[in-house]
Amino acid sequence: MAGSLVERESMLDGRRLSSPLGSPVQAEVYFPRLTTPFCGHIKGGMRPGKKILIMGIVGLNPESFEIRLTCGDSEDPPADVAIELKAEFGEKQLLRNACVSGEWGEEETAIPYFPFISDQPFRIEILCEHPRFRLFVDGHQLFDFYHRVEALSTIDTVRISGDLQLTKLG
Incomplete structure (x- = not known):
């Protein structure tokens, strides 16, 4: 049988x-295939309680990679960027910023440690809460980023580029 x-x-x-x-x-x-650069739609947009999961492997000799949650995928005029995360390996920084109506805000840089290692897997979770995004890397909370885009449901696109290989997105 x-x-x-x-x-x-x-x-x-x-x-x-x-x-x-x-x-x-x-x-x-x-x-x-989850190839980079990647652009995908967030069904229903963001809302408190919604989580974006990004799993991948850092490149062998990485310079940087970038993750953006945006309000659409328009390039002209450019879509608002609710949060841009940029991992810079030379400086071991994880920069965060947002762009609303064509204006970039103040960049945030403070993190307790740089969590990414060349040629190693990672798991990023971006949790949307009422006042902020809360970012976890490999299960450890790394920082909070307070919303600058008012209408969370308009945040409906995820863009990923740079020196990484994507293995899972959810």
């Missing part, structure tokens, strides 16, 4: 992965 279950599962897997045209490219629609 166990053998027939295995046979049935492999048959199902075969049907699920093959397309009528036999095209391997079609699988990309169902199993997209």
